[in-house]
Amino acid sequence: MLVTSAPDSPPVGRARLADVAALAGVSVGTASKALNGAGRMRPETRQRVLDAVEALGFRPNQHAQSLHSGRSWTVGLMTTDGIGRFSTPVLLGAEDALGAGKISVLLCDTRGDAIREQHHLRNLTDRRVDGVIVAGRRTDPRPPLTGIDPAIPVVYALSPSADPADTSVVTDDRGGARLAVEHLLATGRTRIAHVTGPEHHQAARDRARHAVEHLAAAGLEPAAGRVHFGEWSEAWGRRAADAVLRTAPRTDAVFCGNDQIARGVADALRERGKDVPGDIAVVGYDNWDTMALACRPPLTTVDMNLAEIGRIAALRLLQAIDAEPEPGVHTVPCRLVVRESS
């Protein structure tokens, strides 16, 4: 059977369906039906075909299948700012969900370059991908993809499309801020400062606004009466902690816009002789393990469930491919990870 070259139909290389059919003594079409379950046929005929498939190690040629069906069983995954801390979990979540549906992922990194984006887009269109996921980094809306075949569904993850008619999956910054504030309130803190990133980042603005709102709902206002906007860095966290100690010395908790800031805050507080969480609790945002776990003490922080965002984006894409898309912005809830800093 598996000799290197048979007399007339040499199965050198991979076996074709024709080889299977010949071995089973049926026509090619019948062999195909036996494999795909369609049509009715005698069980023993089907079994003969399956035996032949087994004997020859036949695997269908996906190029031929794709040519026939027009589907590639492939989606493009475009990351717009390199592949970093934020896009990686999204990417893995998407890959996981798509792999279950027998769909593979074509990776395209634009490095934030519009030319490169166009180039990848043309490539994906030429490959007749079944869909595209665009994974951003920031939560600010991004302009929708231009020049893509409207027949190819697109889902935006993390950075929503500026066009509300598109489908986007984003994190729930409101819920995240609420989780953090309510946790601090529940553990008895009342003089809570908020230190976060640059005000021109929507994530910083949203988290700050909702944190303040939730404090107000409890009849409180942020320590020192204002939000501390700055950078997403440890250095800013350290400077801000000093500022908070100076201007609002009775502060008993700091909610930080990300884990780097939180770590900087925790470091500075410790170096100023404050006990975390004894004197002041610290809560971060991102659950970036290398920061949250290496912090002294390990950080309580908000996890955005990035992998879940990727998974949901993939499911939305599958839905848009097979059925009707569900446009609009879908938010994925956050989760509070409590550790020793609060």
Place this chain on the structure above:
Amino acid sequence: MLVTSAPDSPPVGRARLADVAALAGVSVGTASKALNGAGRMRPETRQRVLDAVEALGFRPNQHAQSLHSGRSWTVGLMTTDGIGRFSTPVLLGAEDALGAGKISVLLCDTRGDAIREQHHLRNLTDRRVDGVIVAGRRTDPRPPLTGIDPAIPVVYALSPSADPADTSVVTDDRGGARLAVEHLLATGRTRIAHVTGPEHHQAARDRARHAVEHLAAAGLEPAAGRVHFGEWSEAWGRRAADAVLRTAPRTDAVFCGNDQIARGVADALRERGKDVPGDIAVVGYDNWDTMALACRPPLTTVDMNLAEIGRIAALRLLQAIDAEPEPGVHTVPCRLVVRESS
């Protein structure tokens, strides 16, 4: 021309080569030749075809091309331990180099699971990928892929294959250790400690062995007379720094096996009142920006040029696809990034 449905050949959906040929008044075969440059033909005929391509926005159907040529212009990129700090730059480097060759990357993450690896491998084989890159995380050799079609070339990146007949691209741990030690010697340090990860990691063993060898070549031995093996964590760095100060108080430099350890060492030294680099220099390994730049002071560290490893792996793969593979282990040199900690 671009009406939704012409009388007999409605160019609904995408234009086919037949549409182009019809518009240009030539046969399909001639249109193909005009596009691919092969065969001789009158310049004005070729131009007519190109004009038709332009008018219809024709793009060749890659499924048909792949079916014909047997090539998919696609390579599989398998990451074996999730996509993390180490594999991401490799992955991007590879994607970049392959994209230049009109080849796209199929992403497969095995999560370190052999079952998943087999599953992905079968999928890639079914898709007739032109080649596979296996990107590991640790530098310890890994068992070669099993059950892959021997006609598909494979290149291992970062984790070499245990089979020397395979092609692998790895980092130069010897050179990295030499860069660090020679830098410290050149800046006048002579009592150099080495703090690194677990001894069962080949990276830790290699860097330690070569560091010790280079010290010996200068007539020195490591401070405290031995290498400090431990974990790849900041906590271990802090503990080890204390141990070094206790057992070898005159130490004037610490070369660390990674940046996390280095940061822990720097933190502990500062907290013990030592000045870095005034009293003691600290050198890290990995050039992991979030660690190296956030460290106080910013870390001098060894950069493994991971993106270059990915790039070279991709080039080796392209070579193996188009021509003869060049088996064996290829090492990519490191680069020392000098900052303020030394």
Place this chain on the structure above:
DNA sequence: AGGTCACGAGCAAACCTTTTCCTAGACGGT
């Protein structure tokens, strides 16, 4: 015993491009 119905299996077209082989025409040389 003959006719009809149903089920099993095969044929062929369609998916689209590339490439080889072949034909017809033109031009040049004798």
Place this chain on the structure above:
DNA sequence: ACCGTCTAGGAAAAGGTTTGCTCGTGACCT
């Protein structure tokens, strides 16, 4: 003017699978 050669372009097959349609056979009912 005729023959040979060269070239441009067309026809057709190959690459492999899916699927609708058709055909044939067997069984059952009248």
